Amino acid sequence: MSQSLIIVESPAKARTLQKYLGKNFTVKASVGHIIDLPVKTLGVDIANDFAPQYVTIRGKGKIISDLKSAAEKADQIYLAPDPDREGEAIAHHIAEFLQSKHKPIRRVLFHELTKKAILAAIDQASEVNQQRFEAQQTRRILDRLVGYQISPLLWDKVRRGLSAGRVQSVAVRMVCEREQAIEAFVSEEYWSIHTTLEGKTPPPFVAQLDQAYGKKIDLKKNKIGTDAEAQAIVEAVRDASFLVESLEKKKKKRNPSPPFITSTMQMDANRKLRFSAKKTMTLAQKLYEGIELGAEGPTGLITYMRTDSTRISNDALEEAREYITGAFGKQFLPAKANIFKTSKSAQDAHEAIRPTDVRNTPEKLAPFLEKDMLALYSLIWKRFLACQMAPAEYDQTTITLVAAQNFVFKTVGSIMRFPGFMALYEEAVDEPGDGAEGENAALPDLKKSDTVSLLAIEPKQHFTQPPPRYTEATLVKALEENGVGRPSTYASILSTIQEKEYALLVQRKFMPTDLGKLVNELLVTHFPDILDIEFTASMEEKLDEVEAGNTQWLKVLRDFYGPFSKTLDAAKEEMKSVKKTAIPTELPCPLCAGKMVIKWGKNGEFLACENYPECKHTQDFTRNDEGKIVPVNREQPAESGELCEKCGKSMIFKNGRYGKFLACSGYPTCKNIRATTTGVPCPEAGCTGELIQKISKRGKVFYSCSQYPKCTFALWDKPINQPCPQCGSAYLLERETKKGGRQLHCPNKECGYTKKIGEEE
Known part of the structure; x- marks a missing residue:
């Protein structure tokens, strides 16, 4: 029986696919791109028609070898990275490494990871899209x-x-x-006039001044600009009768929003869940690639999350309509499926972001999803179902009243008659305003020409707000x-x-x-x-x-x-150099009569005295919730308890570019420094050094021999000067993982000893 190889970019996606495809398919992951432009050079030959000079990404050599080995054993090869430009580039580069005259190499686009969608996508496999790759490149x-x-x-x-x-x-x-x-x-003052009125029957209601002397109240053309103007209007209407000039009743509908695309998902997750765009996309990627659902195994829960299309497949529409009828009733289902327009620039090959199976309710998935992932899934699930529900229906009444002939007041009241999609989901807003007073308030039963009584009148001061x-x-x-x-x-x-x-x-x-x-x-x-x-x-x-x-x-x-x-x-x-440019502040220098200024160094912004070099005071700072500068006092160097072997003064701990180190307190007279040691002798045979803490150029802590470069032994995990109780290894390693927390483990792979820190032996 023929054997097929499918290559994706993610191990999680590979596990989900393997569950559905069985023994005739081998699924491998490239773990993202395998080649890229070099990090330290331009990597583009401008003189040679902008030829890109790709290099193998560090650590990907073994992955490429594994993919080549798997390809040799396969009868056909399918490239299935994500269905977008980045995915097309990954597929293109893998295809170049696996070029074969005898085995077909096909491109597969998985828009959702369900068995039906996966098998359909394999049946519709095509060539790598050269034009899409060129757009990415x-x-x-x-x-x-x-x-x-x-x-x-x-x-x-x-x-x-x-x-x-x-x-x-x-x-x-x-x-x-x-x-x-x-x-x-420049903020400008303005006023609004609010009245509390009462008809022959309750309830009282609030109306706001809409017109004065035949002109509509308007911030640009006709505003009430001062307290005196507002008080003049108050006095003019205080004893006047209020007459109902008109009542306008309308039946209104509010339609549901389209299903999520990438941008609207990021916006709503930020408004409702306070997630950053980065966090939203990280969680969505995991939901797309597959989550372990107990006995069901890894399951893709949403469609592909990088999309600008609002299109929904016919199958998904039918599933949604069936679910809405069962869960909410036929009255919540529109006569026809709601179809939404997609922008002209959208790539309509994608669908909108939706659950792969609406029967996977948030309640059903709650035991399998961590809190934030469940919150995002719930948002996607509700938005999708809501987009296929009937509109909300409400009655809106606008009452216009006249006082003292020259003043027109208005009030608007809305009564929800049928919640429709709002029974499930309501879109958040960016900047919630005050809203029209009485917008959702109950209004009394009034008729044209009715007279109402003034219970109270209140002028309110406001100031225009910046964007x-x-x-x-x-x-x-x-x-x-x-x-x-x-x-x-x-x-x-x-x-x-x-x-x-x-x-x-x-x-x-x-x-x-x-x-x-x-x-x-x-x-x-x-x-x-x-x-x-x-x-x-x-x-x-x-x-x-x-x-x-x-x-x-x-x-x-x-x-x-x-x-x-x-x-x-x-x-x-x-372009002029601004390296010596300083941003003035109002903060006083604690050492002299000068002011502090903001400067930039290799570690970012800091405060320095404007009187430098006469005054050399510097200080770190942060910003508070309003963005204002808050000086931070630097920590005093901690005593190490050791003496300098060169001058006899105490050694103190300091933090440097590559981590914590020991320095002589006699600096600058004595410039002796030493790395901080873990106390663990270097395990390399014949080496007399100790393992010391360092920080890589990328800011990651590691541990290496103090005899470097003579000895190149190094570890990522922290060495602990404690023998292994199981095999007698001279030291243990400390490691922290999301699942296991902080643990000690033996460096001897054949031993397998592990212990949670804080756990009794």
Whole structure:
């Protein structure tokens, strides 16, 4: 019997597929991309038609060998990474490694991981989509050309470690420009007039002034601007009779929102669950790839989560309608399935984000999903079912009243007649306002020309508000509306601008840092096209054209790079260094009469005295919930209890670039330093060194021999100077995992000894 090999990018996805496919299929995972552009160099041969210079990703050599070995044993090969551009690139690169004249290599697109969908996708296997791969590669090269050529310029002019990005820098610009609008905003006073009225029958109700002297109250053209104006109106109507001029009754409907696409899922998860876009996508990826459901094994619970299409398959529509009828009743089911329009730029090969089986209710899955994953699944499940339910129906009554001939008051009341989809789900809003007073209040039974009594009148003072800062939800919405980035990039954009310290979240809203403002100003000045929102959106459209086969990828790169290279050359000459630039603050220096200023060093922002070099005081700082600077006192170096072998003074603990170390307290007279030791002798035969703690260039703690480079022995797990009680090994290792917590285990693999820390022997 023939044997088939399926290659996916995720081990979790591989486990789910293997459950459904059986013994005739071997499922292997590439664990993401196997090759990429090099980390330390540009990796693009500009002179040779922008040829990408791919290298094997570190640690992927063994995976490639395993895939080749599995391919040799298979009769046919299916490449099934995710059904998007990144997945197409992974498939393309794997196909190049596995090239075979005798075995067919086919591309499979899994939009959901159910048995029916998996078998159907294998039956519909096709070729690797060259145009989709070229669109991904073009984006990758564009991002590399921008990022790897502008970033070094920022290192030179501002500080090392900064980065610029074709899309990320536009997002920073949007955050900065919103902050500029807030800072430039001049608040204006205005007043509103509210009355409490009562007819012949209860209940009392509230009406608000809508017109005065024949003109509608309007913030721009006709506002009540002062207390005196408000009091004049109050006095004019205080003793007047209020006459019902008109009653307008309307039957209204509210339709459900479309099913989730990537952006709307990120927005609603941020509003309702307070999840970051990155967290939402991480959880959604796990739900798509498969979760262990007890005896059922790994099961894919949602469709593919990177999509901009609201399309729903006919099978899913039928399942939803059947479930709604059974769970809610026929009155909650519209006569026909609700069909939603998809944007022109959407890739309609995908479906919307939905549960793979509506019978997997949140209650049913609760024992198998951790809290946050269950919350996101519940959101997706409810949104999908709600989108196929009947609209909500309510009666809306608008009452218009006249007082003292010159003043018109209005009130609106709504009564829900049928909840429809709102019985299950209601979309969250970005900035909840005060709402119209009486919007959902009960109103008395009134008729035209009825007279009502004034119980109370109250003028209320207000001030116009600046535009709000972006939340994660509203920034994703703005990026989408402006065509900046694509569904697959929003989460990484929002994470990057925070990681690079260009913006921070203050009370869940983005505020640009001083560094972000400075870098944005430099980039907008010297790279106006790259930072232009419309230009960035047009590049996204060109990438779509490449995927559609309507334009050549090389043409896109050539058209972009000509003008960009000239702008880059000019910026290298004209951009001024701001390394010595300091941002003033009102904080006093604790050592002199000067003020503290914000400067940048290799470890980020810090406070320094403006009187440097006369005063050398520096201080770390954080920001509070309002974004204001809060100085942080540095910890005093801790005594180690050891003496310096060179001068006899005490040794103290200090933190450096590569971790904690011992330094002489006599610095700078004595510059003796030592690494902190674990007390565990190096286990390498013949070595007299000890294992010491270090930190890698990527910030990860590891332990290596003090005799390096003479001895290269190293460990990731922390060595503990304690013999193994089972095999007598001279030391144990400490490790922490999500499932097992903190554990001690023996370095001898044949021993297998483990013990939870804190557990009795």
